[in-house]
Amino acid sequence: MVEYDFDAAVDRRGTASVQWDGVADRFGVDGLLPFTISDMDFPSPPQVLDALRERLAHGVFGYTDWRLGDFRAAICEWYATRYGTELDPERIVYGPSVLNQLSQLLRMWTEPGDGVVVHTPTYDGFRKAVDGLGRELRGVPVGDVAGLERELARGDSRVLLLCSPHNPTGRVWTDAELREMARLAETYDVAVISDEIHADFVHEGYRHLPWTRFAGERGRWAVITSGSKSFNFPALTGSYGIVGDPQERAAFVRRMETGEGLASPAALxxxxxxxxxxxxxxxxxxxxxxxxxxxxxxxxxLNGAFPELGWTPPQAGYLAWIDLRALGVPDEALQRELIEREKVAIMPGGVYGAPGFVRLNAGCPRAKAEAGTDALVRALSRLV
Incomplete structure (x- = not known):
């Protein structure tokens, strides 16, 4: 087995990095050690970098078509080997990003004012997309099945927007939970859009189940995802979706290629x-x-300093979603300590609709993760 050095630090400053160079945009101060937006500080896999170098050496970057070549075949192979799931390559579509796909699907399947049901706490990109399109975001706490049914049963709830695995909590949905969501969606004639971009990061003891296993042959449903999160190349752009119904799929591709002018994908x-x-x-x-x-x-x-937290790692992903409510520390005071004294940027839970929490990005070399954790512990110790 090849040994990979994930301890090696890469200086990302000066690369127009949102996490590193854009930290002042969110936190008001430059030069903070960031644990924020969900990309990682690791280089992409050497296998990917080698393939990119080979493609760059070719030197010609004309218009491309995602239906040609091995793009869809590689996706199908991945799903077969990783998830034991057979995909029909004809169901696969391309989009410039997962959130762009989400916006297009919401335009197709909802009207302004319609309800879009999500689990709370909620990834802020969902909130921005739904609000920006003039739809109504309707939150249901993770695990509240009765609340989910109540919201889906409302006559103008048109879409269940599922995050699987869930961001920011790192929750991996079980077979029983997904089956119940599918039943409710069918019962109340609600479309399902399942964002599965964190699927490849499910940890030992848990298993991701693609929504394709629970959706019917037809009907309004889609999986939206990308390899960019797992292999850390979001700046290359590019994502893909799986749209069940042939007519809905054709409408999606038509919208992308004509209405949005996105006929040619990013070759890299x-x-x-x-x-x-x-x-x-x-x-x-x-x-x-x-x-x-x-x-x-x-x-x-964290638990060594504050046993009352009893914090356990997430079931999926590299985002540590930490419930600090047992300590009774005000969010504003904690952020002030982190920014002004510790010089670190850690996302406050209020961004996701959950005051009293923080989200710490652990997708980084161990030394950086230790520095962020120790800074959080010191800040909390002063406030407690």
């Missing part, structure tokens, strides 16, 4: 996806194990 995104899905699985497995070590370290240090 296609290259990166193919290489990642066919050659970088071992790298991802090694990285997931390393991230699990980061999350265990956070749990040990």
């Amino acid at each position: 995104s296609l290259t990166a996806h193919i290489a990642a899905y066919r050659r970088a699985g071992e790298w991802l497995d090694a990285l997931r194990s390393y991230i699990a070590g980061n999350l265990t370290m956070i749990a040990d240090r």
Whole structure:
């Protein structure tokens, strides 16, 4: 097995990085050590970088078509090997990003004022997309099945927007939970859009189940996802979707290629996806194990200082969603300590509609994760 050095630090400053160079936009101060937006500080897999270099060496970057070449075949192979799920390549569509796909599907399946049901706390990108389109975001706490049915039963609730695994909590939905969601969606004639971009980061002991297993042959449903989160190449753009109904799929592609003028995808995104899905699985497995070590370290240090928190690592992902309510620390005071004294940027839970929490990005070398955890512990210790 190849050894990968995830401890090596890469200086991302001066690369127009949202996390590093854009920290002042959200926190008002430059130079903070950031644990914010959900990209990682690791280089993309060497297998992906080699494929990109080879494509760059070709030197010609004319118009491309995602239906040609191995893009869809690589996706199908990944789903078959990783999830034991057979995909029809004809159901696969391309989009420049997961959120762009979401916006297009919401335009197709809802009207202004319609309800879009989500689980809370809620990824802020969902909130921005739904609000920006003039739809009504309707939140239901994670695990509240009765509340979910109540919201889906409302006559103008048109879409269940599912995050699977869930961001920011890292929750992996069970077979029983997904089956119940599918039943409710069918009962109340609600479309389902399942964002599964965190699926490849499910940790040991849990299993991601694609929505394709629970959706019917037809009807309004879609999976939207990308390899960019798992293999850390979001700046290349590019995502893909799986749309069940042939007419809905054709309408989506038509909207993308004509109304949005997106007929030609990013060539390097296609290259990166193919290489990642066919050659970088071992790298991802090694990285997931390393991230699990980061999350265990956070749990040990946080609970060592504050046993009453009893914090456990998430079931999926590299985002540590930490419930601090037992400490009774005001959010504003904590952020002030973190920013002004500790010089770190950690996302406040209020961004996701959950005051009293923080979200710490552990997708980084161990030394950085330790620095962020220790800063959080020191800040909390002063306030408690």
